Amino acid sequence: MKQRNCMIGQSGGPTTAINASLAGVIKEAMDSLVFQTIYGAVYGVEGLLNGNYIKLSSIFNDTQLLETLKLSPSMYLGSCRYKLPPLPKNKDTKISEYEAIFSLLNALSITDFFYIGGNDSMDSVMKLTSYAALHQIPIQFIGIPKTIDNDLYGTDHTPGFGSAAKFVATSMLEIIHDSMFYNTDSVTIVEIMGRNAGWLTAAASLARSEGQAAPHLIYLPEVPFDVASFLGEIKELRKTTQNIIIAVSEGIHDKDGNFIDDGILDMGEENNTVSHKTDAFGHVIHEGTGKSLERLVKNTFGCKCRSIELNVLQRCALHISSKTDLEEAFWIGQAAVKASLSGASGVMMTLKRLSSSDGSYQTEIETISINEIANVEKKVPLSWISKSGTDITEEFYEYLLPLIEGEVTTHYHNGLPSYIDVCHLK
Amino acid sequence: MKQRNCMIGQSGGPTTAINASLAGVIKEAMDSLVFQTIYGAVYGVEGLLNGNYIKLSSIFNDTQLLETLKLSPSMYLGSCRYKLPPLPKNKDTKISEYEAIFSLLNALSITDFFYIGGNDSMDSVMKLTSYAALHQIPIQFIGIPKTIDNDLYGTDHTPGFGSAAKFVATSMLEIIHDSMFYNTDSVTIVEIMGRNAGWLTAAASLARSEGQAAPHLIYLPEVPFDVASFLGEIKELRKTTQNIIIAVSEGIHDKDGNFIDDGILDMGEENNTVSHKTDAFGHVIHEGTGKSLERLVKNTFGCKCRSIELNVLQRCALHISSKTDLEEAFWIGQAAVKASLSGASGVMMTLKRLSSSDGSYQTEIETISINEIANVEKKVPLSWISKSGTDITEEFYEYLLPLIEGEVTTHYHNGLPSYIDVCHLK
Numbered sequence: 001m002k003q004r005n006c007m008i009g010q011s012g013g014p015t016t017a018i019n020a021s022l023a024g025v026i027k028e029a030m031d032s033l034v035f036q037t038i039y040g041a042v043y044g045v046e047g048l049l050n051g052n053y054i055k056l057s058s059i060f061n062d063t064q065l066l067e068t069l070k071l072s073p074s075m076y077l078g079s080c081r082y083k084l085p086p087l088p089k090n091k092d093t094k095i096s097e098y099e100a101i102f103s104l105l106n107a108l109s110i111t112d113f114f115y116i117g118g119n120d121s122m123d124s125v126m127k128l129t130s131y132a133a134l135h136q137i138p139i140q141f142i143g144i145p146k147t148i149d150n151d152l153y154g155t156d157h158t159p160g161f162g163s164a165a166k167f168v169a170t171s172m173l174e175i176i177h178d179s180m181f182y183n184t185d186s187v188t189i190v191e192i193m194g195r196n197a198g199w200l201t202a203a204a205s206l207a208r209s210e211g212q213a214a215p216h217l218i219y220l221p222e223v224p225f226d227v228a229s230f231l232g233e234i235k236e237l238r239k240t241t242q243n244i245i246i247a248v249s250e251g252i253h254d255k256d257g258n259f260i261d262d263g264i265l266d267m268g269e270e271n272n273t274v275s276h277k278t279d280a281f282g283h284v285i286h287e288g289t290g291k292s293l294e295r296l297v298k299n300t301f302g303c304k305c306r307s308i309e310l311n312v313l314q315r316c317a318l319h320i321s322s323k324t325d326l327e328e329a330f331w332i333g334q335a336a337v338k339a340s341l342s343g344a345s346g347v348m349m350t351l352k353r354l355s356s357s358d359g360s361y362q363t364e365i366e367t368i369s370i371n372e373i374a375n376v377e378k379k380v381p382l383s384w385i386s387k388s389g390t391d392i393t394e395e396f397y398e399y400l401l402p403l404i405e406g407e408v409t410t411h412y413h414n415g416l417p418s419y420i421d422v423c424h425l426k
Numbered sequence: 427m428k429q430r431n432c433m434i435g436q437s438g439g440p441t442t443a444i445n446a447s448l449a450g451v452i453k454e455a456m457d458s459l460v461f462q463t464i465y466g467a468v469y470g471v472e473g474l475l476n477g478n479y480i481k482l483s484s485i486f487n488d489t490q491l492l493e494t495l496k497l498s499p500s501m502y503l504g505s506c507r508y509k510l511p512p513l514p515k516n517k518d519t520k521i522s523e524y525e526a527i528f529s530l531l532n533a534l535s536i537t538d539f540f541y542i543g544g545n546d547s548m549d550s551v552m553k554l555t556s557y558a559a560l561h562q563i564p565i566q567f568i569g570i571p572k573t574i575d576n577d578l579y580g581t582d583h584t585p586g587f588g589s590a591a592k593f594v595a596t597s598m599l600e601i602i603h604d605s606m607f608y609n610t611d612s613v614t615i616v617e618i619m620g621r622n623a624g625w626l627t628a629a630a631s632l633a634r635s636e637g638q639a640a641p642h643l644i645y646l647p648e649v650p651f652d653v654a655s656f657l658g659e660i661k662e663l664r665k666t667t668q669n670i671i672i673a674v675s676e677g678i679h680d681k682d683g684n685f686i687d688d689g690i691l692d693m694g695e696e697n698n699t700v701s702h703k704t705d706a707f708g709h710v711i712h713e714g715t716g717k718s719l720e721r722l723v724k725n726t727f728g729c730k731c732r733s734i735e736l737n738v739l740q741r742c743a744l745h746i747s748s749k750t751d752l753e754e755a756f757w758i759g760q761a762a763v764k765a766s767l768s769g770a771s772g773v774m775m776t777l778k779r780l781s782s783s784d785g786s787y788q789t790e791i792e793t794i795s796i797n798e799i800a801n802v803e804k805k806v807p808l809s810w811i812s813k814s815g816t817d818i819t820e821e822f823y824e825y826l827l828p829l830i831e832g833e834v835t836t837h838y839h840n841g842l843p844s845y846i847d848v849c850h851l852k
Contacts, residue, residue, distance in 0.1 A: 177848065181505045
C-alpha cells in the first residue's frame with residue numbers, strides 16, 4: 001500500500017483559535033492511523049518554497065502537549081502573507097514557485113494537504129488544487145477557515161471570530177464600567193479591528209447583555225461615515241446621557257471611500273477635512289481612527305473624551321477565549337481530516353448553524369467548493385444594521401450571542417497562562 | 427451608648443481591586459455589629475459636599491451581592507479628583523467645604539470614616555483628620571491604599587497594583603507570541619501606564635517567566651530617555667533578534683524633563699526634536715509615546731514596527747486579576763475597620779512583606795501615620811534598574827513575581843463576566 005503523509009500549514013493573521021484547528025488536524029490524523037508522518041509547513045506556503053517544515057507527528061506524540069497547543073495564542077507553525085503566482089495556462093508552462101512546492105510535497109510523499117487561513121489562504125488552496133489537477137498530481141487539498149474578521153463566504157461564521165468577539169465584548173463591558181465613576185460628562189470611543197467588514201465591531205453590542213444601554217453608538221464600515229451626523233448623534237445623546245460610549249470600526253470611511261485614519265482629521269464643526277501632515281521624512285502621520293474622532297469630539301463639545309484602541313489583543317488574548325469557538329475550531333480541524341480521508345479535495349470546511357426547536361445553538365460541519373469562496377469577502381448585510389446606521393438589529397445580536405459562550409480553562413504557572421513554546425520560529 | 431455609624435468613600439483612579447477593599451470594609455463593619463448604619467459617599471468627598479451618599483448596610487445585607495462587588499471593576503461608589511482646600515490656621519476660621527462635610531457627617535452620626543484611594547486621597551484623609559482634631563470632633567479617619575501605579579510610600583506595594591501587573595504581564599506574553607509568526611524583522615513597542623513611576627512598566631518583565639527573552643528592552647520614567655541610545659540599542663539587537671519587543675512607560679522623558687508625547691516627535695537619525703503640530707483649533711496634537719517611537723523606528727530602520735497602548739484595560743480588566751491582590755485588598759479593608767475599632771485614626775493601612783525561611787510570600791497589615799505618607803510619591807529605586815537603564819534587576823523581578831500569583835473565579839453569564847450594577851451613579 002502506498003505511503004500516506006500529510007502536510008499542515010497556517011497562513012494569514014492569527015486568531016486565538018487557529019492553534020486549536022491545528023491540534024484538531026493533528027489529533028485526527030494521528031488517531032486515523034492512516035498517516036505515517038504528519039508534517040507542518042513553517043511559515044506557510046512561503047516556508048515550503050524554502051524547504052522549511054517540521055515533523056509534527058514526532059513532536060505531538062505527547063497528548064498533554066497537544067492540549068497546550070489547543071490553548072495557545074498566535075500561530076504555532078508561523079505564517080506568511082504570500083500570494084501564489086497566477087496558475088499556468090497549460091501544463092507545459094513551468095512556474096518556479098509551483099515546481100518548488102510540488103517537488104517538496106512529492107519528495108515527502110504528501111497525499112493530503114491542510115491549510116488553515118482566511119481569504120488569501122483560500123486563494124492558495126484553490127491554486128494548489130488546480131495546479132495538482134492540471135498535472136494529475138494525487139494530492140488532496142482542504143482549506144480550514146479562520147479569521148477574527150468573520151468575512152469568509154460560505155460558512156455561518158469563522159473559527160477565531162467568537163473568541164475575538166468575546167474579548168471585544170468583555171473589554172467593552174469593563175470599559176463601560178470604567179467610564180462611569182466620575183460625575184462629569186464624557187465620551188469614550190473604542191476602536192475595533194475590521195478594515196472592510198464590521199462583524200467584530202458589532203460584537204461590542206454584546207456588552208449590553210448585562211443590561212447596559214452602552215455602547216450607545218456603533219459605527220461599521222458597511223455604512224458611510226459622516227462627520228456631521230456623528231456630531232449630531234453625540235449632541236442629541238448628551239441631553240440624556242452623561243457617559244457616552246461609542247464603538248467604531250478602524251475602517252470607517254466617508255461615502256467617497258476616504259478613511260478617517262488616512263491622515264490627521266483637521267476639524268471643526270464647519271471645517272472637516274483630512275489633512276496630510278508629514279514628518280521629517282515626508283511620511284504621512286496616521287493619527288488613527290479613534291484618536292482623530294477623540295480630538296474632533298473634544299474640539300466640538302469641550303468635554304472629556306478618550307479613545308481606546310483594542311489593538312492586537314483582539315486576536316491574541318487567548319485567556320479570555322470563547323469555549324464554543326475553540327471547540328468548533330478543534331472539531332473543524334478533525335472534520336477536515338475525515339473529509340480528506342473520504343476523498344474530498346478543493347474544498348473549504350464550513351460551519352452550518354442548525355435551527356433547533358428549543359432555540360439552542362447547534363452547528364454541523366460541511367464543505368464548500370474552494371472556487372466558490374476564495375477571494376470573496378463577506379460583509380455585514382445591510383438588513384442587520386439599524387436604519388439610523390448607528391446600531392445593529394436584534395437578529396444580528398441573536399446571531400452573535402452564542403458565539404462567545406463558555407470559558408476556557410487555561411493552565412497558569414507563576415501567575416501567567418502556560419502557552420506552547422514556539423522556539424522553532426526563532 | 428452613643429450611636430456609631432461609618433462612612434466609606436472611594437477616590438482617584440480605579441483599580442480592579444478597589445471594590446474588593448470596599449467589600450472588606452463593609453463585611454467587617456457588618457460583622458463587628460458595632461455600626462448601626464454603614465454609609466457610602468457617592469463620588470468621594472466631592473459627593474459629600476453635595477450630600478450625595480447611599481446606605482451600604484441596606485444594599486449589602488445580601489452576601490452574594492458582596493461577593494459580586496468583590497469581583498467587579500471600576501469604583502462602585504464613584505470617584506472624584508477633588509483636592510480639599512488648605513486647612514484653616516485656627517479653629518475660628520470658617521471654610522465652607524469643611525463646614526459642609528462635617529455638618530453632614532455630624533447629621534449622620536458618623537464616628538468612623540474610611541477612604542480608599544491613592545496619593546491625593548491620602549491628602550484628603552490627612553486634612554480631614556487635622557480638621558477634626560482642631561475642632562475636637564470625635565471622628566476617626568482611616569486611609570486605605572489603592573493605585574495601579576504602586577507609588578504610595580510606606581507600604582510594600584499597593585492593592586490594585588498586582589492585578590494591573592498581571593494584566594500587563596499576560597498581555598505582554600500574548601503580544602510576544604503574536605509578534606513571532608512572520609518570518610520578517612519587526613519591532614513591537616508596548617506603552618504602559620505610569621506617568622512618573624515605572625512600577626507597572628517593569629511588570630512587563632514577568633512575561634519572561636515562561637522562558638522568553640522578550641521584552642528585550644524596558645524603559646522606565648526614572649531613567650532619562652535618550653533617542654540616540656534607544657536607536658543604538660535596537661540597532662545592536664537587530665543583529666541577533668528578528669522580533670524585538672520593547673516595553674515603555676507612557677511617562678518617559680529626556681534629561682530636561684521633555685516628555686516624548688509632548689507633541690509629535692519630528693525625527694531622523696540626526697534630527698530628533700519634538701514639534702508642536704496643531705490642529706484647526708490650535709490645539710497641540712499629541713501623538714502618544716508609543717506611536718512617536720513607532721514612527722521613529724520605522725523611519726530609522728525601515729522595518730515593520732507597531733506600537734500597542736495597553737490603555738485603561740490595565741486598570742479595569744478584572745477578569746484577569748491577581749487573586750493575591752484581590753485577597754489582600756479585601757483583607758486590608760477588613761483590617762481598616764479593626765484598626766478603627768481599636769482606636770486608630772489619621773493613619774493609612776499598609777502591607778508589610780515578611781521574610782520567610784522557605785522563601786514563600788507572606789504579608790501582614792500595619793498602619794502608618796497619614797502625615798508621613800500623604801503627597802509623597804514612591805518611585806522605583808535606581809538600584810532596581812540595570813546599569814544599562816533598559817532592564818530591571820533580579821531583585822526587582824523577585825519583588826514583582828508573587829504579586830500576580832493566583833487567578834480569580836469570575837462568574838459568567840451569556841459569555842460575559844457578571845459585574846455589579848452601578849445604576850446609582852447614573
